[in-house]
Amino acid sequence: xxxxxxxxxxxxxxxxxxxxxxxxxxxxxxxxxxxxxxxxxxxxxxxxxxxxxxxxxxxxxxxxxxxxxxxxxxxxxxxxxxxxxxxxxxxxxxxxxxxxxxxxxxxxxxxxxxxxxxxxxxxxxxxxxxxxxxxxxxxxxxxxxxxxxxxxxxxxxxxxxxxxxxxxxxxxxxxxxxxxxxxxxxxxxxxxxxxxxxxxxxxxxxxxxxxxxxxxxxxxxxxxxxxxxxxxxxxxxxxxxxxxxxxxxxxxxxxxxxxxxxxxxxxxxxxxxxxxxxxxxxxxxxxxxxxxxxxxxxxxxxxxxxxxxxxxxxxxxxxxxxxxxxxxxxxxxxxxxxxxxxxxxxxxxxxxxxxxxxxxxxxxxxxxxxxxxxxxxxxxxxxxxxxxxxxxxxxxxxxxxxxxxxxxxxxxxxxxxxxxxxxxxxxxxxxxxxxxxxxxxxxxxxxxxxxxxxxxxxxxxxxxxxxxxxxxxxxxxxxxxxxxxxxxxxxxxxxxxxxxxxxxxxxxxxxxxxxxxxxxxxxxxxxxxxxxxxxxxx
Numbered sequence: 001x002x003x004x005x006x007x008x009x010x011x012x013x014x015x016x017x018x019x020x021x022x023x024x025x026x027x028x029x030x031x032x033x034x035x036x037x038x039x040x041x042x043x044x045x046x047x048x049x050x051x052x053x054x055x056x057x058x059x060x061x062x063x064x065x066x067x068x069x070x071x072x073x074x075x076x077x078x079x080x081x082x083x084x085x086x087x088x089x090x091x092x093x094x095x096x097x098x099x100x101x102x103x104x105x106x107x108x109x110x111x112x113x114x115x116x117x118x119x120x121x122x123x124x125x126x127x128x129x130x131x132x133x134x135x136x137x138x139x140x141x142x143x144x145x146x147x148x149x150x151x152x153x154x155x156x157x158x159x160x161x162x163x164x165x166x167x168x169x170x171x172x173x174x175x176x177x178x179x180x181x182x183x184x185x186x187x188x189x190x191x192x193x194x195x196x197x198x199x200x201x202x203x204x205x206x207x208x209x210x211x212x213x214x215x216x217x218x219x220x221x222x223x224x225x226x227x228x229x230x231x232x233x234x235x236x237x238x239x240x241x242x243x244x245x246x247x248x249x250x251x252x253x254x255x256x257x258x259x260x261x262x263x264x265x266x267x268x269x270x271x272x273x274x275x276x277x278x279x280x281x282x283x284x285x286x287x288x289x290x291x292x293x294x295x296x297x298x299x300x301x302x303x304x305x306x307x308x309x310x311x312x313x314x315x316x317x318x319x320x321x322x323x324x325x326x327x328x329x330x331x332x333x334x335x336x337x338x339x340x341x342x343x344x345x346x347x348x349x350x351x352x353x354x355x356x357x358x359x360x361x362x363x364x365x366x367x368x369x370x371x372x373x374x375x376x377x378x379x380x381x382x383x384x385x386x387x388x389x390x391x392x393x394x395x396x397x398x399x400x401x402x403x404x405x406x407x408x409x410x411x412x413x414x415x416x417x418x419x420x421x422x423x424x425x426x427x428x429x430x431x432x433x434x435x436x437x438x439x440x441x442x443x444x445x446x447x448x449x450x451x452x453x454x455x456x457x458x459x460x461x462x463x464x465x466x467x468x469x470x471x472x473x474x475x476x477x478x479x480x481x482x483x484x485x486x487x488x489x490x491x492x493x494x495x496x497x498x499x500x501x502x503x504x505x506x507x508x509x510x511x512x513x514x515x516x517x518x519x520x521x522x523x524x525x526x527x528x529x530x531x532x533x534x535x536x537x538x
Contacts, residue, residue, distance in 0.1 A: 056124030156302030180209035240321025305334030
C-alpha cells in the first residue's frame with residue numbers, strides 16, 4: 001500500500017511540475033501507400049528510448065481526409081518526451097478491415113524518418129479502443145509494451161449483432177406507423193442511400209414512432225408504449241435511442257455494402273435469438289448469416305486475448321449507450337488477468353466516453369507507472385491517482401468505483417448460435433498465408449511415377465516454402481498478398497526451383513473458393529495471378 005501511494009504521489013508531482021502542456025516539436029504529415037493520412041509529432045531531444053505513442057480515433061462515416069488528430073492527451077505525452085503518431089485510417093466506418101495495414105504503414109513512416117522506437121504504447125477511444133486491441137495482437141508494430149483503450153468497443157464485431165437487433169426491433173415495433181418507415185429492412189439500407197434520406201429524415205421517422213425527440217408529456221400513449229418496448233428489449237438509455245438508430249442504419253449500410261468490407265454478404269444474424277419477449281420473438285424479421293462471411297467478419301475484428309506481455313489499462317463509463325460497459329467484461333474474459341486493469345466510472349447521465357480530465361489522465365499515468373516497474377494497479381489506484389490530480393487543479397470529479405462488477409455482454413447483445421468454419425490450420429504439408437486466411441498445399445510427381453505431398457516451411461504471414469525430397473533442397477516458394485485496397489483481389493505468386501510436375505492448391509477458408517495451379521513435367525515455372533481471389537464469394 002505504501003509503495004502504491006508513493007507511486008501515485010510521484011505521478012502527481014511529475015504531471016503537474018515536470019510535463020509542460022506543449023513542447024517544441026517536429027511535425028511530419030503524409031499519406032501511406034494504402035491511402036491513409038497520418039500525422040506524427042516528435043519533441044525536440046527525442047531518442048528511440050523515449051518511445052512512441054500511437055493514437056487510434058473512433059468511429060466516423062466522414063470521408064477520409066488529411067486533418068488527423070493526435071488524441072486528447074497529445075500535449076501531455078509530448079511534454080513527457082514521447083513521440084505521438086496517428087492515422088486517419090484508409091476506411092471510414094468500421095475500419096478494422098484495413099487498420100492493421102494502416103498502423104503498420106504509420107510505423108513504417110515513423111521509422112523511416114526518426115528511427116525505430118525502443119517501445120510503443122497504443123491508445124484509442126471507442127472504435128479506436130478496438131483498433132488498439134487489434135494492434136496488440138497483430139504483432140508487427142514493434143515492441144508494444146502498453147495499451148490504453150478508453151470506452152473501447154472491445155467485444156469486437158459481434159457488437160453489430162446488437163445493431164441488427166435494434167434495427168429489426170424498430171421495424172417490428174413501428175410497422176404500423178407509415179411516417180416511421182426506414183428504407184432497407186433487415187440487411188441495412190440500399191447502397192447508396194435513397195436521395196434525401198439523411199440523419200434528419202431518420203430523426204423524423206424515429207420521432208414519429210416513439211416521440212423520443214419530444215418532451216415526455218407531449219408523446220401519445222402509442223408513442224410512449226412503442227418507446228418503452230424498445231428500451232425494455234434493448235436495455236438502452238432513452239437519450240441514446242436516436243444515436244444508436246443512426247449507427248444501426250447508416251453504419252450498418254456502410255458495413256454491409258462497402259466492397260472492401262462485407263460487400264453485400266450476410267455476416268450478421270438473428271436467426272435463433274431469444275429476445276425474452278413473446279410478441280417480439282414471434283414477429284421480428286429473422287436473418288441468417290453465411291458462416292464464411294461471419295468468420296471473415298470476426299477476423300476483422302474480434303479480440304482473441306493473445307496479448308503477450310503487453311500491459312493494458314482500460315476505462316469505461318457505466319451507462320454508455322453506444323459502446324456498452326459490458327464490452328469490458330467480454331475483453332477481461334479473454335485477456336490474462338495479469339495483463340489487464342479495468343476501471344469503471346459511474347455517471348449520473350449516460351454518455352459515450354464522458355470522462356473528465358482527471359479520470360482520463362489518471363488512467364494514462366497509472367499505466368506509465370506500471371510500465372516503469374510499479375505493481376499492477378487496481379481500480380482503487382486509479383481513483384487515488386485521480387483524486388491527487390483533482391486536488392492539484394485538474395478538472396474532476398473522480399467517479400471511479402473500484403467495486404463495480406461489469407455484467408456479461410451476453411445480457412445486452414444476445415448470443416448467436418452459428419457454427420463457424422475452422423479456417424486454416426498449419427500442419428507438415430500446409431501453409432497458412434495472408435494472416436492464416438488461405439490454405440496452401442502442393443502435390444508433386446516425378447517422371448518415374450513417384451509422388452508425394454510438398455513439405456511446408458512457413459516464412460512470413462504472407463509467404464512460405466515447400467520442399468519435395470530433402471529439407472535442404474527447397475523447391476517452391478508461394479506468396480498470397482492482400483491487394484484488395486487497390487485491385488479488389490488477393491494475389492497469388494509462386495516461383496519454382498524445380499522442373500518436377502506439381503499441382504498447387506490454394507483455398508480461401510473464409511469463402512470456400514479454390515484455385516488450382518498446374519506445372520507440367522519438365523517445366524520450371526513462376527506465375528503471378530493478380531485476379532486470384534475477389535473479395536466476393538462466387
